[in-house]
Amino acid sequence: MRIKKIQAKNFRQALSLVKKELGPDAVILSSEDKKENGSYVEVTAAIDDAVETNVQEQYAVASAPVTVSGDTRTSGNEMVELKQEMQYLRECMESMRSSCFEPKLPEERKNMFHFLRERSIKDDLALKLIERAADSDELRSVIHNDLSSITGQGNTSDKNDRRAVMLIGPTGSGKTTTVAKLASQAIREGKKVGLISMDTYKVGAAEQIRIYARMIGLPLSVVSNIESLQKSIKGYSDRDVIFIDTAGHNPSDSEYIGRLKQIYETGYPMETQLLLSTSSDNDFLMESHKHYNALPIDYVAFTKTDEAVKLGSIYNLCRLYQKPVAYITNGQRVPGNIEFVDSNRLTNLILRTGSA
Ligand SMILES: Nc1nc2c(ncn2[C@@H]2O[C@H](COP(=O)(O)OP(=O)(O)OP(=O)(O)O)[C@@H](O)[C@H]2O)c(=O)[nH]1
Numbered sequence: 001m002r003i004k005k006i007q008a009k010n011f012r013q014a015l016s017l018v019k020k021e022l023g024p025d026a027v028i029l030s031s032e033d034k035k036e037n038g039s040y041v042e043v044t045a046a047i048d049d050a051v052e053t054n055v056q057e058q059y060a061v062a063s064a065p066v067t068v069s070g071d072t073r074t075s076g077n078e079m080v081e082l083k084q085e086m087q088y089l090r091e092c093m094e095s096m097r098s099s100c101f102e103p104k105l106p107e108e109r110k111n112m113f114h115f116l117r118e119r120s121i122k123d124d125l126a127l128k129l130i131e132r133a134a135d136s137d138e139l140r141s142v143i144h145n146d147l148s149s150i151t152g153q154g155n156t157s158d159k160n161d162r163r164a165v166m167l168i169g170p171t172g173s174g175k176t177t178t179v180a181k182l183a184s185q186a187i188r189e190g191k192k193v194g195l196i197s198m199d200t201y202k203v204g205a206a207e208q209i210r211i212y213a214r215m216i217g218l219p220l221s222v223v224s225n226i227e228s229l230q231k232s233i234k235g236y237s238d239r240d241v242i243f244i245d246t247a248g249h250n251p252s253d254s255e256y257i258g259r260l261k262q263i264y265e266t267g268y269p270m271e272t273q274l275l276l277s278t279s280s281d282n283d284f285l286m287e288s289h290k291h292y293n294a295l296p297i298d299y300v301a302f303t304k305t306d307e308a309v310k311l312g313s314i315y316n317l318c319r320l321y322q323k324p325v326a327y328i329t330n331g332q333r334v335p336g337n338i339e340f341v342d343s344n345r346l347t348n349l350i351l352r353t354g355s356a
């Protein structure tokens with residue numbers, strides 16, 4: 001970690017110097033208004049970028065090298081262990097930072113920082129937000145602008161070609177329930193709808209979606225491999241839209257991501273919606289990005305907003321995934337409990353206090 005003290009005429013100028021000297025990931029540890037020899041601001045900032053980039057150099061200094069044919073090299077296992085250790089230290093630092101980190105900021109900015117932290121917005125994002133906003137009104141519009149620019153990236157050009165909409169997401173994120181909600185909504189709009197379930201993994205999964213299909217009055221096809229998926233899609237050639245439900249797994253399971261990847265290899269134009277439950281652990285959802293990022297996700301959707309006390313994770317995840325938000329779901333009822341939201345509504349949810 002590199003720590004640096006920076007002096008400037010005012011806070012805003014100090015922050016831009018911090019960014020210039022330590023980069024955009026630097027965090028402010030303290031800020032003081034000084035009065036000696038005229039008034040100025042002194043900011044102490046830190047960056048922990050050295051941890052990862054210097055792993056190899058540090059290893060060479062800190063460990064005894066393994067000699068291979070007179071050569072000095074690190075063994076593969078040692079390097080893996082060392083990387084794991086560094087990762088562990090990094091995680092410890094992160095959790096210390098989020099539990100004890102208390103930036104010394106001017107009073108108004110400190111209040112804004114706490115307001116964002118109380119809503120579970122990540123410290124680094126919160127610091128960047130208060131850098132760009134002079135007061136809480138401006139804070140709202142900065143968040144709104146960030147969300148609008150992400151939503152503006154919606155891939156709408158080929159949307160009409162894509163009749164199939166596939167829902168993916170971690171276990172229990174609400175895929176099957178949401179497929180039923182979306183299907184009901186499409187029927188209400190006068191569309192001909194087809195349903196496909198690719199979940200033959202979980203006990204009772206087929207039965208769950210079969211009940212919904214019967215309730216909505218829709219044909220359902222349950223498939224267990226790519227060939228039957230293609231056949232089912234072909235069989236639904238008279239349908240305006242086909243909703244595909246998938247089995248939920250832990251996203252860190254590489255076989256699961258691999259199976260999803262195979263679906264795209266069929267070349268069938270498909271819209272993919274990633275469902276993330278706002279009642280899940282924020283860090284788990286952030287971590288899942290590493291894995292889902294390998295797939296061509298078109299939209300994210302946030303489920304179970306009715307169960308979440310804080311919805312700052314929506315902001316964290318929008319910034320991380322950089323995908324437009326298709327909708328939110330806010331209850332178990334089918335049909336119903338689904339809301340197609342704009343940036344304005346999302347901003348309100350992120351900044352709200354207590355559950356909806
Ligand atoms: N409170 C609340 N519960 C929801 C919402 N959406 C789904 N659920 C509930 O969450 C539980 C899991 O929903 P499912 O639709 O089965 O989730 P899934 O993603 O299909 O689960 P897997 O197929 O096992 O991965 C069920 O009890 C749903 O009724 C929501 O918006 N709010």
Ligand SMILES: [Mg+2]
Nearest residue numbers: 175176199248
């Ligand atoms: Mg399911």
